[in-house]
Amino acid sequence: MEKGIQKLKGLLAEVVDLQRSAAVLAWEQQTYMPPGGASARAEQLATLGGLAHRMFVTDEIGGLLAELEQSAGDWGYDSDEACLLRFIKRRYERERRIPTDLVAELARTTAIAQEVWVQARKAADYPMFKPYLRDVLSLRRQQAECLAPYDHIYDPLLDEYEPEMKTAEVRAMFASIKDDLVELVGTISERADAVRDEALHGDFDIERQRVFGLEVAQKFGYDLERGRQDEAPHPFCTHFSSDDVRITTRFDPTFLPSALFGTLHETGHALYEQGVDPRLARSGMDTGISLGVHESQSRLWENLIGRSRPFWRYFFPQLQAVFPDALANLDLESFYRAINRSAPSLIRVEADEVTYNLHVIIRFELELDLLTGMLDIDELPGAWNEKYQRYLGISPENDAEGVLQDIHWSMGAIGYFATYSIGNLLSVQLFNCAREALPNLDADIAAGDFDSLLGWLRDNIHHHGSKFTPRELVQRVTGGDMDARPYMAYLREKYSDIYDL
């Protein structure tokens, strides 16, 4: 048994090395690669992705899994070994059904599609991107078909990002919040004048933004000996091991919150990855369990901390010192309200907490329609704009601030967006637990001390990596299932206060 598990770990380590190497290449493509490199990079990513898949779905690994399962009972349920077997078996059964050629083809196609997306977004030229999106969608549909039968074709794609979650659950979750959100957006818009954010628009030196953002990130606990920040057209976090966790940022010299909250958001992801138990290294479990749980961490640090009063009690004087021209005459309370101003807007990553989930719901609904064939790629921009009008009362002036704004579809990440809302919901549930466990939390935060919070998150979430399913993890921490009510209660309380509703 010991020999078998060592053998399995050795085989998995090589697969993980290939996946992480591909992550380095993908990160480099987003940050530094010259345009000419795209075509060779696509081939390299196809080869790495194909090999990682081929080396994972072998009979040898299948045999080891079957053999080890016999005696899995000897390990405790929570042991690294038992968790590894459950985790790998689930993934193996899924991946084994997808042909390696399809995996490689998707890697190749999306590497090119991402380059085209960057150009198309710059030029606000949807027709330039359309044929690539068509290819990506077709490949993702083929992947889903390999995993049939399913209740909904979105299920197997969602499962890749949020294991065990079903489309029906997401629909129900959205149904439970959508009307309330639309109502809250309406109520706030009647009181729109109560909060102004002009002070956040102006002239904000990028280098100063960078330094301040990284200072906060380090205060949170982001270890730059084991990470770094770079610029990229789309902010993201990636990791090549728990000792090498990168974030990227997009700076806007005319709007302060963009890079600042983007940095805090990605730092939340990075803290999760840096906190994974080193014993899990190269097992495949050495990463966050799902994008929903991941997003709970980024949103917790971005919003529940980064847009809270205690946080700015500590940091606002420092920020004022960095940008005296813009902020010296602003008081803390006005700043707090400004960064929490809620209003319908076009760009998801810059949306406030109230409207954010509506951006996600729009994408989720569009993806379902694209996958089922209800919506054709040709009609996508129109459908996008129509939904923005219906849910948020606004329409993009061009596709760059509309259907082309997100990188996800170019990456093949169809089935991904729902996890952003799952993350929002979980962030509040998990934070409420942290609050209960840490009675001095607000005082700590107001003193710029995040050790207790990070320690709690590490112990209860980060440390486990992918040992437990999202459901198991939420159950362990909260004692129950994912629940939208705490999130809605949080929103109502926070915004009633800010807008005096």
Add this chain to the structure above:
Amino acid sequence: MEKGIQKLKGLLAEVVDLQRSAAVLAWEQQTYMPPGGASARAEQLATLGGLAHRMFVTDEIGGLLAELEQSAGDWGYDSDEACLLRFIKRRYERERRIPTDLVAELARTTAIAQEVWVQARKAADYPMFKPYLRDVLSLRRQQAECLAPYDHIYDPLLDEYEPEMKTAEVRAMFASIKDDLVELVGTISERADAVRDEALHGDFDIERQRVFGLEVAQKFGYDLERGRQDEAPHPFCTHFSSDDVRITTRFDPTFLPSALFGTLHETGHALYEQGVDPRLARSGMDTGISLGVHESQSRLWENLIGRSRPFWRYFFPQLQAVFPDALANLDLESFYRAINRSAPSLIRVEADEVTYNLHVIIRFELELDLLTGMLDIDELPGAWNEKYQRYLGISPENDAEGVLQDIHWSMGAIGYFATYSIGNLLSVQLFNCAREALPNLDADIAAGDFDSLLGWLRDNIHHHGSKFTPRELVQRVTGGDMDARPYMAYLREKYSDIYDL
């Protein structure tokens, strides 16, 4: 036959993708990777290196090579196919004798050793680096043993960088120039006062250095749509395809020539890689044939162009405009002499053309002694310093400017240094041919027009990639073998003029 060659190309393409992916990871390690990333990066490089090897030395590739060889006569000797068969067969027979585990172990060990080298050099702490150097040396010895029998244990290592070259030839080549070089160094040192370079020491803004260097590089023909420059502790050139060729530079704000000539040097390498025939992509032949030929290109652009009068006739006014404080009062002739000042110095990459080869000879001799066991790792710094005293009349004050100055040994590149001198020799031989073919060359250069030269190099050298062995290539271009005499004649003429000998 057509089917067989396509099959072979497909298999090779995957191997090349893995090697180039490893090159991305290695580049990233030198440029951006945080310190914490080293250990996982080493595993990733070991996995990529091991896999590339394992997938290359298969029976399948061996079988295809044997099968295709039967009918190779149908292709012309110069055809891509015939060249590929010769090139791959030679490499296959070599690699097949080396165990994959040894390849992976060397990749892992050198990835770590490079990190330690950076730290050790910073701290001028040879004992910190010593155990890693011992491991690297031992692994390289083991590799050489796999390739026995040999005339000299250095042979199989040299062959990796300079196919078909023998240690005895290098010895003979060095013997033919060493005494003359030492004599020339002596003659020049008697006239040391004839050339002064104080103007090159001072305050040179790094950003301006970068911009000027890249402008020259682009004038040479370096295409930044298919390349880029980054900073690294050791200047180098690497490529991930002929459409993605990177250079790195090390800037010294107090000494102008360091980054400037470093940039021109690496640009010379980059032009070679960018000029390879796109038809050779992913074949393994889509790169320069040897490090000696590669170095002939970098030295040609760095020295034969970049330290020549016609070049500065065009560029000196521009450089004066960039650094008016330091250069406005200098005349072209004084500047030309300053950048060609020859004097014994400690750092190889900054050595002048006369002393440069002595730096190489020192390393070559030390490597031979280390490999044969005549010299122990413990005695290396002493032996290094003793040789610098003997050949150049100077001694380093610490190991950072002595035995720790080069990255090569930490990378496992034992057997590499000789190719620097091979490159110097070839650069003059090849440039003389270009001169003959291009009667207006000096006038073109003085007009800032490098198209004719680059075109000639592309047609005669770059385009071929690795289709011909170094010997074949030199024969095709010069009609003869490598020859040290043109190089020595060039040095004597140039320095007699500058120092009025």
